[in-house]
Amino acid sequence: MTYVVGIDLGTTNCAVGYRKLEADAAGSTHEILQLTAPGTVESRLLLPSFVYLPANGEFPQGSLALPWDKKAAHVAGEFARSHGANVPARLVASAKSWLSHSAVDRNSPLLPWNAPPDVERISPIEASSRYLRHLQGAWNKQHPERQLAAEDIVLTVPASFDAAARDLTIQAAREAGLQNLTLLEEPQAALYAWLEQAGDGFRKQVSVGDVILVVDVGGGTTDFSLISVTEENGDLQLTRLAVGDHILLGGDNMDLTLAHHLNQQLLQKGKKLDAWQFTALTYGCRQAKETLFANPSLTKAPISVASRGSALVGGTVRVELTRDDLTRILVDGFMPKVDVTDLPQTARRTGLTQMALPYAQDPGITRHLAAFLTRQSRIAAGHTFVHPTAILFNGGVFKGEVLKQRVVEVLNGWLTKDGGQPVKELQGMDLDLAVARGAAYYGWVRHGHGIRIRGGTARSYYVGVEAAMPAVPGFEPPVRALCVAPFGMEEGTHADIPPQEFALVVGEPTVFRFFASSIRREDRAGDMIDDAVHNDEFEEVAPIETTLSGDTGKLVPVNLQAAVTEVGTLELRCLEKNGRGRWKLELNVRTRDE
Amino acid sequence: MSQQIAFMERLKLAWRVLVDSLFASRVLDGLDALEAKSAAANVPPERLHASGLMLVAALQREGRLVDFLQQDIAAFSDEDVGSAARVVHGGCRKVLKQFFQFEPAMNGSEGTPMTVPGGFDAQRIRLTGNVAGNPPFKGVLKHHGWVAVDVKMPAISDALDPRIVAPAEVELP
Numbered sequence: 001m002t003y004v005v006g007i008d009l010g011t012t013n014c015a016v017g018y019r020k021l022e023a024d025a026a027g028s029t030h031e032i033l034q035l036t037a038p039g040t041v042e043s044r045l046l047l048p049s050f051v052y053l054p055a056n057g058e059f060p061q062g063s064l065a066l067p068w069d070k071k072a073a074h075v076a077g078e079f080a081r082s083h084g085a086n087v088p089a090r091l092v093a094s095a096k097s098w099l100s101h102s103a104v105d106r107n108s109p110l111l112p113w114n115a116p117p118d119v120e121r122i123s124p125i126e127a128s129s130r131y132l133r134h135l136q137g138a139w140n141k142q143h144p145e146r147q148l149a150a151e152d153i154v155l156t157v158p159a160s161f162d163a164a165a166r167d168l169t170i171q172a173a174r175e176a177g178l179q180n181l182t183l184l185e186e187p188q189a190a191l192y193a194w195l196e197q198a199g200d201g202f203r204k205q206v207s208v209g210d211v212i213l214v215v216d217v218g219g220g221t222t223d224f225s226l227i228s229v230t231e232e233n234g235d236l237q238l239t240r241l242a243v244g245d246h247i248l249l250g251g252d253n254m255d256l257t258l259a260h261h262l263n264q265q266l267l268q269k270g271k272k273l274d275a276w277q278f279t280a281l282t283y284g285c286r287q288a289k290e291t292l293f294a295n296p297s298l299t300k301a302p303i304s305v306a307s308r309g310s311a312l313v314g315g316t317v318r319v320e321l322t323r324d325d326l327t328r329i330l331v332d333g334f335m336p337k338v339d340v341t342d343l344p345q346t347a348r349r350t351g352l353t354q355m356a357l358p359y360a361q362d363p364g365i366t367r368h369l370a371a372f373l374t375r376q377s378r379i380a381a382g383h384t385f386v387h388p389t390a391i392l393f394n395g396g397v398f399k400g401e402v403l404k405q406r407v408v409e410v411l412n413g414w415l416t417k418d419g420g421q422p423v424k425e426l427q428g429m430d431l432d433l434a435v436a437r438g439a440a441y442y443g444w445v446r447h448g449h450g451i452r453i454r455g456g457t458a459r460s461y462y463v464g465v466e467a468a469m470p471a472v473p474g475f476e477p478p479v480r481a482l483c484v485a486p487f488g489m490e491e492g493t494h495a496d497i498p499p500q501e502f503a504l505v506v507g508e509p510t511v512f513r514f515f516a517s518s519i520r521r522e523d524r525a526g527d528m529i530d531d532a533v534h535n536d537e538f539e540e541v542a543p544i545e546t547t548l549s550g551d552t553g554k555l556v557p558v559n560l561q562a563a564v565t566e567v568g569t570l571e572l573r574c575l576e577k578n579g580r581g582r583w584k585l586e587l588n589v590r591t592r593d594e
Numbered sequence: 595m596s597q598q599i600a601f602m603e604r605l606k607l608a609w610r611v612l613v614d615s616l617f618a619s620r621v622l623d624g625l626d627a628l629e630a631k632s633a634a635a636n637v638p639p640e641r642l643h644a645s646g647l648m649l650v651a652a653l654q655r656e657g658r659l660v661d662f663l664q665q666d667i668a669a670f671s672d673e674d675v676g677s678a679a680r681v682v683h684g685g686c687r688k689v690l691k692q693f694f695q696f697e698p699a700m701n702g703s704e705g706t707p708m709t710v711p712g713g714f715d716a717q718r719i720r721l722t723g724n725v726a727g728n729p730p731f732k733g734v735l736k737h738h739g740w741v742a743v744d745v746k747m748p749a750i751s752d753a754l755d756p757r758i759v760a761p762a763e764v765e766l767p
Contacts, residue, residue: 037655039751040648042692062753276765287684304680308763312661313670318677 003143004152004447005030006189006439007135009169011096012219012252013046014131016139017436019444021152027196027437027444033138034077038063044078046432047138051092051130052080053112053120068137076134085279089115094220095127097248097357099172100158100165102542113357128172136176152180152446154439158223159185159243159458162516163570164542164587170569183568184442186435187214187225188240188453190394190428193438195451197429202451203236205426206390211241212426213388215369215407216435217395222247222365224372226379226386227453240455241379242386243518244372245539249360251397254330257363258285261329262303262319271317273305280305281319288321289330293400299323327402334363335406340370340385340414366410373414375519387415392426394434456488457564460523463544463572464513464532479513481532485562485570487521494563498526503557504574506550512585514544525562544572544585556581640757645747647756649693654760657685693747699739708735 006017016030031043038059052075054064064072075083084091092111099106101124109121122130139148157169166183173181184192191214195202206212210229216222224244230237259282263273273281284303291301300322307315344362362368373385380386391408398404404425412422428434445452462481484497504510515538523529532538548556558574558581565571572585640647653659662682667675690696699718702708710719710731718739721731750756 036748037652039754040652040748041751042748060754063751065751065753067749302677302680304677304684306658306678306681310661311665312658312681313665313667313678314674316674316677316681318673318680 002151003146004154004440004443005139005148006154006156006184006436006441006443007132008156008186008189008433008436008439009096009128009131010049010218010435011094011221011250012049013432014049014135015046015433015436016135017433017438017440018151019440021444021447023449025444027440029433029437030139030142032077032135033067033141034134035064035066035075035079036077036082037079041067042078043138047077047131047135048081049093049095049131050080050084051076051095051122051127052084052087053090053092053122055090066134066137068141074130076130086276088112090119092122092127094357095124095131096158097220098124099128099168100161100246101357102162102164102540103358106168125168125172125175128169129175132173132176132178136178149177149179152182152443153178154182154184154189154443156184156186156189156435156439158221158246159187159225159240160221160223160246160518161185162246162459162539162541163461166569167587170567181567182443182446184439185225185240185243185458186218187216187223187243187394188227188455189435189438189442190214190216191227191238191392191438191453192441192445193434194392194426194428196437196441205424206236208236210389211386212390212392213373213411213423214392214394215398216393217365217397218250219252219396220248220250222249222360222368224369225458226376226388227455236451238451238453240453240458242376243458244368245518247360247368248357249363249365249368251395253363254334254397255282255286255289257329257333258282258289258321258326261325262321266317266319273317274308276308277305277317285321289326290399292321292323292326293402330400331402331406335366335403335410336364337406337410337413338364338366338370340374340418342367343371343374344368366407369407369411370414378519378521383418383420385414385418387418387420388423389421390426391423392428394428394431396432398431454490456490456493457485457570458487459516459518460487460520461485461562461570462515462517462523462529462532462538463560464515464540465528478531479533481515481529481538482560483523483525483527483529484560484572485564486523486525487517489562489564491564491568492566494561495525497560497562499559499577500526502560502574503555504546504548506548506554506556508553509545509547511543511545514541514587515539516541542587544587546574546583546585548574548581548583550581558583560585640755644750644756647759648747648750649689651756651759652689652693653686655685656689657682657687659686660759693745694742695744695746696740697743699741700735702735702738704735704738706735708733 002021003018004021008015016032017027018030019025019027029045031045032047033041033043034047036042064075066072089112095111098111104110106124109123111122111124111127112119115121136148155169155173157166170181198205206229208229208231212227214225214227226241228239228241230239259278262281262285263278266273284305288301288303292298300320303319303321305317306312309315344364344367346361376386377384393404408423408425415422461484463484464479465482466477466479482500485495489495515532517538519537557577559577561573561575563571574583574585650660658681662678710729710733712729714729
């Protein structure tokens, strides 16, 4: 192994960073070869996370070939995104969000979602695996002497990914033929990128007692983490304190909102865009947004939406994005000035909810932030919400300096009102590539260089135990939660659960309900908590199941044991009492009873 | 070899080929190049100029350049032409940035006096006006020129006919 490779497997874009395994190595970013048009292979810093599943004969034979796969039958990356925008029924997008969606069977071929019956479908795991296989092919082509499968790989996941989603990410990587894997949470990766860039100077920028808030708004997800700076034996220590819940809300929503707004204006003028032009408008909005953010003196930016046909002049539709609209829609819409007590609005679910991705109902990122800091009040040192002292931004959205300023402004408002100090902003690096670079840096840190962020699991995990009581019609017996993995379990450690009276039936599948909490940090393994279902400190995750081999019908008394693997995934085992039987409990990611 | 070579030159050449292996290999390389050239003459022009067509295809795909230039725009208002020009400018600029890195052929601000030294690169610097005498010349930089210092054209597949610069698009209901 000569390299550590960091892979940012993003909701909308993937990136690869790498670093030599030497003490004074420097990190770099790997450009990814991909199809940008039929028959055209180019390298780009990002691989858009899209898979296009072509119809038979849709493209000339051989035109989808990649330098490492002459017979490629599907497209991943730039061309998949650009062409798929016009053929949405064949486009697999946001596979990563589906990977963490516990209400669907993530092993089953369900993407493209809503595709007509004759379109081949793939599972969210298969989609993730295809991105990784593409990254692997491109890497091997460019580094023929260093095959990716032989390197140490750090794969990033949202901090909000639960145990099952982490498992599935590893499964996707294994299916792509990658073995030497470690998982890293994206906000931590962003902080590692900052550490890499700051070098020894980081000690001048943060000091003992600091609490760093990482705000990571990617294309499709928003992720918060808190990391504290402490001291041990005279050395600075970084500890990840808490992570937020999974929020499906990101930069893509922003561009779409702008596009819908301008589309309304055009409709009022009697100009109707078709789907193809609407895609172009969305792209134009992103450009115009970036132009306005980069040039504070401009009051508006023009957007030209090309005609569909070849008559470009005369057929091109012109529209303007004004700064007022940008501020009102993006800054006030997505980063509203709210109180720390304002919680995100959740729309009431109707009886028949269409199965789809659980997008955030409230676009107010500042409201989600308020909820996160308030929910973590257990570590707020006597305040009603956590007081961060420093903030690090990550994600392409924050190329807009105005959006950063707004978050800081709102946060400082909360802090000063509560008697706290304003936060200082840590200046990060390239917002698109920081996670990949930080991941590679972390791989290097794991080999004994630099400073490591500690923290362990960001959740505590519980097995649901139905209370023994007589059945009452129409009344669901309360489910008690037995803590099997406490908060903050470090990689490579295990927790034994004090003896409980568990007896499993041999030869039949046994299913446990499974709960997680990102707040309850005081529970120890073996603690029993009443009624997890009606307690909003718990969220129910995918159930776990096992089938004990042996003579059917026999009851075997067992003990439970939880372990966090070196890779960073959670494992639950049943150990036979007074015997040698050991069974792994699998996280059942196929279905969950709603 | 079709070029005429004087008898003495031929004699010298034969002599050097016999005794100077390095020179001999250069002669052979030259012959290979000539051969390659004549072989190229049999390649159809679209294959010979495939990368040129690919560039046009990219400019059309991203910036609608062929649409724009093929259209008769005399009757349209400047506003219409301007809106379309933004599409062309935005897209073609992106392609140019991806394929090439441009730098001025000569440093210095346009409109300022400068000196053209002796032995200047006549491809990089073009003299206009009163061109007389020998360098160094004193003059004014009128246009700084452009040089592609980095060329990064994508690999294109032989499977495709390079003449198809843009496919027809048919939308299925």
